[in-house]
Amino acid sequence: xxxxxxxxxxxxxxxxxxxxxxxxxxxxxxxxxxxxxxxxxxxxxxxxxxxxxxxxxxxxxxxxxxxxxxxxxxxxxxxxxxxxxxxxxxxxxxxxxxxxxxxxxxxxxxxxxxxxxxxxxxxxxxxxxxxxxxxxxxxxxxxxxxxxxxxxxxxxxxxxxxxxxxxxxxxxxxxxxxxxxxxxxxxxxxxxxxxxxxxxxxxxxxxxxxxxxxxxxxxxxxxxxxxxxxxxxxxxxxxxxxxxxxxxxxxxxxxxxxxxxxxxxxxxxxxxxxxxxxxxxxxxxxxxxxxxxxxxxxxxxxxxxxxxxxxxxxxxxxxxxxx
Numbered sequence: 001x002x003x004x005x006x007x008x009x010x011x012x013x014x015x016x017x018x019x020x021x022x023x024x025x026x027x028x029x030x031x032x033x034x035x036x037x038x039x040x041x042x043x044x045x046x047x048x049x050x051x052x053x054x055x056x057x058x059x060x061x062x063x064x065x066x067x068x069x070x071x072x073x074x075x076x077x078x079x080x081x082x083x084x085x086x087x088x089x090x091x092x093x094x095x096x097x098x099x100x101x102x103x104x105x106x107x108x109x110x111x112x113x114x115x116x117x118x119x120x121x122x123x124x125x126x127x128x129x130x131x132x133x134x135x136x137x138x139x140x141x142x143x144x145x146x147x148x149x150x151x152x153x154x155x156x157x158x159x160x161x162x163x164x165x166x167x168x169x170x171x172x173x174x175x176x177x178x179x180x181x182x183x184x185x186x187x188x189x190x191x192x193x194x195x196x197x198x199x200x201x202x203x204x205x206x207x208x209x210x211x212x213x214x215x216x217x218x219x220x221x222x223x224x225x226x227x228x229x230x231x232x233x234x235x236x237x238x239x240x241x242x243x244x245x246x247x248x249x250x251x252x253x254x255x256x257x258x259x260x261x262x263x264x265x266x267x268x269x270x271x272x273x274x275x276x277x278x279x280x281x282x283x284x285x286x287x288x289x290x291x292x293x294x295x296x297x298x299x300x301x302x303x304x305x306x307x308x309x310x311x312x313x314x315x316x317x318x319x320x321x322x323x
Contacts, residue, residue: 003034004291012282014275019044020054022145025274026297028320029282031250031290037061038248038295039072039138039320049095050080057142058295060158060248062202064136067209070119071138072320075208078118079111079144097147101234108144108153108232113221116208116228123211137202137210140230141172141246143299150237150244155230156204158248161257164240166265168257170233174249175206182206189216191225198225206230241301243268250292254285264298274298 009030016025022044030036041057055076061068084090084103093099123134139156152160154172162170175182177193182205186193191213194200198213206227213226222229245251245260255263263284267277278296285294 004032005034008032008286009036010283010286012279014279015042016273016275017042017044020052020145021302022054023274023300023302024056024298025278026295027275027278027282028295029286029293031286031292031294033291033293035065036293037065037068037136037138038293039065039068040295040297041072041076041142041320042297043076046076046080049091050085052095052097052147054145055142056145056246056297056299057140058158058246058248058297059138059140060156060250060293060295061136061138062204063210064134066123066134067119067136067207068138069320070122071115071140071208074118075111075115075140075142078115079108082107082110082114097149099146101149101151104144104146104149104151105232105234108151109230112140112153112155112208112228112230116221119209120211120214123209135210135212137204137207137226139204139207139248141248143244143246145237148237150235150241152233152235152244153230154233155206155208155228158246159252160244160246161261162235162244163242163261163265164238166242166261168261169240170235171257172233173231174252175204175231177203177205179205185223185227186225189219189223189225202226237301243298243300246297246299248293248295250290250294251281251285251296253292254288254290268300274300 012027012029014027039059043055046053059068139158141158141160142153144151157174160172177198178196210226214224281296282294
């Protein structure tokens with residue numbers, strides 16, 4: 001969505017940091033779009049009893065930046081404010097990373113639904129208005145890292161890929177309207193899929209925001225034409241974990257999972273700067289014809305498991321959102 005410039009804005013905003021045995025870098029470019037609608041979060045160390053956990057996210061906004069900025073600021077807060085994260089019985093399990101993966105998955109799903117409900121209220125002036133003050137929406141692709149597990153989460157058509165031994169090991173599924181399961185939900189809610197878009201307009205079938213597509217009476221939030229329900233992938237950490245990429249479709253539209261993995265793997269052998277790798281990736285995607293905003297977040301794994309007494313200091317935690 002969105003209009004295009006006569007020439008691309010190629011200035012990049014980049015940052016990097018480390019913590020909990022991880023190194024990361026992120027770079028963003030407005031590109032050909034009139035507005036920059038992406039947002040991101042890089043938190044290598046959470047606080048309190050979750051200081052051995054890390055959180056990273058990329059949000060690809062559309063129809064304006066409000067939804068992406070809001071979710072960048074509030075999604076993690078909502079996730080850790082619901083059970084099991086908020087339960088006193090889970091405190092020791094959170095500290096050690098031994099909380100069951102099934103419980104974490106349920107908490108992540110609840111957090112997504114809650115931040116979507118909160119965003120709806122924010123866009124209607126606390127429920128005082130009967131019309132939307134803003135029509136924006138956003139995809140969300142996130143990675144929550146515990147001492148023992150990786151939780152990749154996707155809602156929309158941004159994508160995360162985990163690479164092990166230099167090859168794609170886990171790839172999140174893009175939520176597109178023409179996917180059979182997504183189409184079935186859309187049509188069951190009384191909408192249609194035209195030219196691979198919801199009602200011929202929206203190119204994603206799951207998103208946060210986009211409340212013009214979430215007003216069907218008698219349908220739960222996850223049954224609406226556009227659903228805020230995330231897909232969560234939980235797996236145990238492994239010494240074979242090399243790196244993960246979280247990126248918006250401005251990257252994946254022009255590079256395959258394998259091509260991007262080879263691009264990063266080759267440069268990791270010769271470049272010490274993860275920022276430089278991310279910036280080169282954006283330049284390459286622009287040259288390959290990407291016309292969208294671009295955000296690429298690279299996380300490198302050096303330790304398969306983090307024990308609390310050995311948690312190193314964190315630096316450069318960043319949230320690119322609004323309060």
